[in-house]
Structures are given as structure tokens and as C-alpha cells.
Amino acid sequence: MNKRILTGDRPTGPLHLGHYVGSLQNRVKLQHEYDTYVLIADVQALTDNFEHPEKLGDNIFQVALDYLAVGLDPEKVKFVVQSMVPELTELTIYFMNLVTVATLERNPTVKEEIKQRNFVKGVPVGFWSYPISQAADITIFKADLVPVGEDQLPMIEQAREIVRRFNRLYAKVLVEPRAMLGAVARLPGTDGGAKMSKSLGNCIYLGDSSEQVRKRVMSMFTDPTRIHPTDPGHVEGNPVFTYHDVFNPDKAEVEALKERYRKGTVGDVEVKQKLFAALDSFLAPIRERRAEFAAQPKRVHEIIIEGTRKGRAVAQSTMNEVRTAMKITYKFE
Numbered sequence: 001m002n003k004r005i006l007t008g009d010r011p012t013g014p015l016h017l018g019h020y021v022g023s024l025q026n027r028v029k030l031q032h033e034y035d036t037y038v039l040i041a042d043v044q045a046l047t048d049n050f051e052h053p054e055k056l057g058d059n060i061f062q063v064a065l066d067y068l069a070v071g072l073d074p075e076k077v078k079f080v081v082q083s084m085v086p087e088l089t090e091l092t093i094y095f096m097n098l099v100t101v102a103t104l105e106r107n108p109t110v111k112e113e114i115k116q117r118n119f120v121k122g123v124p125v126g127f128w129s130y131p132i133s134q135a136a137d138i139t140i141f142k143a144d145l146v147p148v149g150e151d152q153l154p155m156i157e158q159a160r161e162i163v164r165r166f167n168r169l170y171a172k173v174l175v176e177p178r179a180m181l182g183a184v185a186r187l188p189g190t191d192g193g194a195k196m197s198k199s200l201g202n203c204i205y206l207g208d209s210s211e212q213v214r215k216r217v218m219s220m221f222t223d224p225t226r227i228h229p230t231d232p233g234h235v236e237g238n239p240v241f242t243y244h245d246v247f248n249p250d251k252a253e254v255e256a257l258k259e260r261y262r263k264g265t266v267g268d269v270e271v272k273q274k275l276f277a278a279l280d281s282f283l284a285p286i287r288e289r290r291a292e293f294a295a296q297p298k299r300v301h302e303i304i305i306e307g308t309r310k311g312r313a314v315a316q317s318t319m320n321e322v323r324t325a326m327k328i329t330y331k332f333e
């Protein structure tokens with residue numbers, strides 16, 4: 001039997017280049033080798049969007065379009081909608097007994113997200129404890145491998161701890177997952193910030209039009225110490241060059257630009273124009289496939305329903321083992 005992959009995304013909107021580099025690229029690469037499930041995590045998206053549940057339906061569709069657009073093959077990969085697998089909720093509740101409050105409070109990603117979100121009425125328990133439900137996501141599928149961006153490493157670590165505790169306490173039912181990082185650990189935002197994030201407005205989306213991409217690239221942050229195009233510039237830590245390294249297949253062009261930039265013989269505009277050209281040819285086929293599927297909503301819905309059906313079957317089978325291990329298979333006959 002093939003080893004399994006489980007990973008997922010919150011459907012809070014369309015996916016961007018950060019998602020691509022962090023995880024989508026690995027999923028596309030490994031989909032033929034691994035039995036792959038991708039979770040459209042609408043329940044997790046609710047943890048910080050519970051005031052706008054009406055957006056979830058369309059966002060789920062948008063995320064599925066992005067999956068298809070980047071080349072996930074629906075004959076191979078199962079797209080699973082989280083809320084349609086109620087077994088996940090059950091496993092989350094059992095896992096809650098295996099995690100301490102102190103451990104949750106130490107999770108660096110959750111801490112950072114809480115800071116960004118500025119919850120006016122205090123941190124909802126649902127948000128604060130989402131690493132537990134994410135551990136259920138991963139383990140109900142008995143995933144061996146979880147392709148994710150760097151920010152998700154604490155979630156995988158939490159899942160591994162829960163698995164060890166569960167298996168020691170009850171029976172060896174669950175699989176300890178491994179994280180797999182993207183080729184680039186973290187893609188900075190177009191503003192040079194640590195990462196692309198919808199709430200920061202520093203993203204390039206996979207479905208963006210040529211014009212939108214051009215505008216974003218031309219307004220990107222570069223080297224803040226450089227005032228004139230004749231000043232020697234910094235390449236390291238300059239997001240425009242980070243993107244060149246990732247998305248421009250013409251390595252000779254990138255090297256030449258870097259050299260001229262360091263010497264102060266090339267302006268930001270030319271560097272950005274070349275980046276736009278590279279990005280646009282990377283995104284063009286993705287954009288095209290996205291539009292093709294967007295024109296066939298019924299087909300996309302079928303793909304989601306079929307993936308979820310298969311995913312749920314796996315979840316149900318794991319839950320039978322979990323309940324047996326926990327001795328909650330009472331038969332009152």
C-alpha cells in the first residue's frame with residue numbers, strides 16, 4: 001500500500017504563491033507516489049471567521065479551483081471538505097484529553113496569529129485550540145507525510161506528541177507524521193514582510209490576471225537603503241530577488257541582474273519588469289486551467305463530493321480502530 005499524504009488549506013480566499021512554494025508544489029510532485037488527501041479546512045477557517053460563515057461555500061470552490069489549476073489530478077488526489085467528515089470532530093474531542101493548556105499556550109504559530117488577529121473579545125477557545133483539531137486532520141488519515149510551509153511545523157510537532165501519547169496509552173493505532181517543507185522555506189510578501197498573508201494585502205494570487213500581477217510586482221518593496229539606480233544595491237533579503245530565484249527559470253539572467261544590481265548599473269524597474277515576465281509565464285498556464293475548470297462548476301462539485309466520500313471512508317475506518325483502542329465500543333444488547 002502506498003504511503004499517505006495529508007495536508008490542507010483554510011478556505012479563506014484564493015491561494016497565493018506562498019501556498020504554491022510552501023506546499024502545493026510538493027503535492028503536485030508527489031501525487032503519483034503517495035495516496036494523497038488534501039483537506040479544505042472550512043471548520044478551521046471558521047475559528048477566525050465565525051462571523052462570516054456565508055463566505056465558506058464559495059471559498060471552498062475557489063480553493064478547489066486552485067488545486068486543479070496547479071495540476072493536482074482529481075483522479076489521484078482526494079479533495080476532502082473538513083466539515084463533511086464529522087469523525088474529525090469526534091477525534092478532536094478525544095485528543096483534547098491528551099494535550100495540556102500549557103502546551104497550547106507555547107505554540108509559536110498560534111501566538112503569532114493571535115497577535116495579528118487582534119480578537120477584540122478575547123481569544124476564542126476554538127482558535128486557540130485549533131492545533132488539536134489539526135492533529136486530528138492529519139492522524140485520522142494516518143498520514144506519513146505532511147507537505148506544509150514552515151509556519152506549520154509546530155502543528156506537526158503537536159500531532160506527533162499526541163500520536164505518541166495515544167499509542168502509548170491505548171494501542172498502537174495512529175501513525176506519527178513527518179513534515180515536508182517546500183523548496184523555499186518561506187516566501188516573503190510583496191511588501192518584504194515575513195510571509196504572504198491575505199490580511200496583510202501582500203499576496204500574488206494564483207488566479208490573478210496579468211495586469212494584477214504586473215501592478216503587484218511593480219509596487220514591490222526592494223532594497224530600502226538604495227535611493228538611486230546608480231547606488232550599489234543589496235540582493236540578499238531583497239524580495240524581488242528572492243522571487244527571481246524561485247520563479248525565474250533563466251538563471252543566467254538572474255545572475256547578471258544580481259551582479260549589475262550590486263554594482264549599481266541596473267534600476268529597480270528593469271529588475272521588476274523581468275520578474276513580471278517570469279512570473280507571468282509561470283502563472284499563465286495555471287490561470288488558463290483555472291478558467292477552464294471555473295467554467296465547469298458541476299464537474300468541480302463532483303470532484304469535491306467524490307474526494308470527500310473517499311476521505312470519509314478512511315476517517316470512519318480509523319475511528320473504528322480508535323474507539324476499539326479506547327474501549328468505547330460498548331454493545332448494550
Ligand code: TRP
Pocket residue numbers: 006007008009010039041044134137138146148152
Ligand atoms: N493550518 C493550515 C493552514 O493554515 C491548514 C490545515 C488544516 C492543515 N488542517 C491541516 C495543514 C492539516 C496541514 C495538515 O494553512
